[in-house]
Amino acid sequence: MFKILRDMLRYNVEFAIGFVLTLSIFLFALAHFWAPLPDTAIYLLPPDMPPSAQYWFGTTSRGQDVLWQMSSAIWNTMLFGLTVTVLSRLLAVAVGMLSGYLGGRWDQALMTLNDTMIALPNIPILLLVYFVMRDSMSWPVLAATAALLGWNYDARLIRSVTLSLRNREFTRHAVFAGMSVPQILVRQHLPYVMPVIFFTAMNNLIWAIGLEVTLSVLGFSDINRPTIGGMIYWANQHQAIIAGIWWWIAFPIIAIVLLFLGLFLLAISVNEYIDPRSRLSRMGA
Amino acid sequence: MLNTLQAPTTTDSVLRVEGLKAYYQMNYFGVRREVRAVDDVSLTINRNEIYGIAGESSSGKSSLIKTIAGAITPPLRVVEGSVKFDFGGRALDVYADPQAMKAARWQNLSYIMQGSMNVLNPVRRVKHAFHDFAFKHMGISQSAFRSRVEQHLHRIGLDPRVLESFPHQLSGGMRQRLTIALATVCEPDFIIADEPTTALDVLVQQDVLALIKDIQQRMGASIIFVTHDMTVHAAIADRIGIVYAGRLVEEGPTLDVFRRPQHPYTAHLISSLPRIGDNKKRSALPGKPPNLADPPSGCRFHPRCPLAVDKCRSENPPLVVRQTGRVACWRAGEVQAA
């Protein structure tokens, strides 16, 4: 594992840049555990201070340090995004692989479900959940709902990969070698599906973070828990742009763009690394 | 280079390949690999000749003719050597002048890739393929082109109506004929074909071979033809070159190679062919094909050769002229024909 990491850092520029970028942002987000003030506290600092030696990224109109707000916000936003991504990947892999491999009636049933989900509009569903759950609404519930909405396109993609693997000779051979369905799917097919999972995970993460930002900007989330979208929501509430408090908006946006860039670079390079063709070449095929 | 003797040259040669080395050079996250798929090959092809290249799978046959056709893409790179054509006064050095090479495509030279019958665009009618590939090289009007194509198909024994069909509506044999028609419609001087009959059924195979032979006779073209199937070489090749692990190990007139093989590998290839009416036990070659990223020292055949001696393990036998052909083996005189 360590050797792979070292090789990737040494020989793959995209990976090296992506790794450094993502790692720095992660460390920055991690730092919020040592923040001098609780991230929900307001009006403890002088409001509207521009960036200075004391407040590097300035303060908000609500008397919070933008630097420490961002640290918490990135952490919370990433946590939300990763939760959605992991949950929805699990769903996509399970449905896609089973549907592709089992075929027949299973395939029809699962794909009908899948297509129904695709047809559902995301934002209205989330708002519906928000209004129904109102009191017990928390970020994990929101993440679970988003995960339920975010797996269907990718399940189709994974299904098509599995479908082509099912017709390869080694799959039929595996059946006659007595392997069970889980063995075939996990041991034989998953290595080919991994690149798809990684690739779609990236898209899904961006989608999930975007969704969180959108909902927060609209005010449909726990607005006291700092997130990137939440910061923009509060900045808008206080008309930060018109008031010239640009740092309240600019720094969160820069942070999110850097995070996307870092994740994107990581995804494409890791993807190249685990791609079956390049794996085979490295093994010496 | 040094210990390879010059190929015997005739004044009327169309192609001269000298000391050609082409390697797949790869670098995957620090793992560097170099597959020496074509390693020091020299050969000459005469006008109006069918030259067959034989060898086992992954011996470098496709790589060799890809390099000759000037159709290489990374990671395959020419490391050394030259490929020179001479189309009746129009000389062409493939790796010195890529521009001239482009001009010669289709007009003088055509290349039928391995599996090319499966690369016809599945969503376009066959006639578009002719138009895309050949029309702009002919310099004639649309209608003249159309009638020329129809005439050509007719000669090849295909109904011109196939032009209106989609590839999937045609059988494998018809598609292979089409790719041959496509490669020959400009009447090139030189045709390079990689395994054009391997994917075909026995019944269709003979028709396609007869077609190739017929075209060659009528147009007076030279052909390089690759296949691992020795019986196909027996049927149409004038001369055969045997490739083993990226090297040419024997070359000669077809009849002589079949009757009096001089290299132990060739002798094995020929004696292992089964025939109807004879089921006496035939032996198979021991060991496995060499890894071209790390080929055996000396003679590359030595780990599998029944005649190998110490010298074979350390010194690479040069390809030398012997009797009617050339052979690369320290013990060429002692090889028994089967």
Added chain:
Amino acid sequence: MSALLELQNVNKDYRIGGFFDSATLRAVKNVSFTLDSSKPEIFTIVGESGSGKTTTARMILGNEAPTSGTLRFMGQDIAAIHSRADRLKFMARAQPIFQNPFEAFNPLTTIDYFLFSTAKRFLGLRDKAAVDAATDKALNHVGLSLAEVRGRYSHELSGGQLQRIAVARALIPEPKLIVADEPVSMVDASLRMSIVNLFRDLRDRLGVSIIYITHDLSTAYYISDRVIIMHRGDVVEAGVAQEVLGNPQHPYSRALSQAVLPPDPEAARKIIMAKIQ
């Protein structure tokens, strides 16, 4: 005499075409033959592509149900095997060999996984040493050993070795029948002989019956005991291999046997020149 495999008037129809203009294609028509369990043999099915060979093989292996007729394996109706337990019992007795040795093993996993899985599932072995021993024994039958195969990936072995490992894998449960669908058409001549020789050897030493499917008449002649020739789903000729192939009666069988190019330049050239006229 008891029958190992018995096909009785087996037919198979496929629906082809679209939703509105569908038609049925009879891929296999009224095929019957019997393999005797007391006399192991190499039973060959020859025919051009599309003649129904693979469809027949798939029905014998239970991967496809016949439209009508019955296939019995050791007295049991193959199409009536449904539960996983029965299916495993059947697979322990009848094993396949596939066409392309380079595709038979997953390029991304080690080959021994297939061998060990077979030994565990069909022989019920748990203990690692016992699994190794069973695997090694099967590999010995094909002239290999576990030491040569353990931990290797398919690209590290030659086509001939891979195909022999595939045969060894099929031998682990000590099957009565091996169904080999075009096992040599993707490999070159010298590999071809090593695989075909192996089949002979298995029949003689281990008493395994082999259904050998091919369009290559010269290897069919070389190893078969009995042969059937299929044409568009029909069996057009059947009998002892040397008689049928050496002296074919049906026009299609004759055409097939003439389509085999002789491995001799003078004779082969004559055939091609005759075609050109």
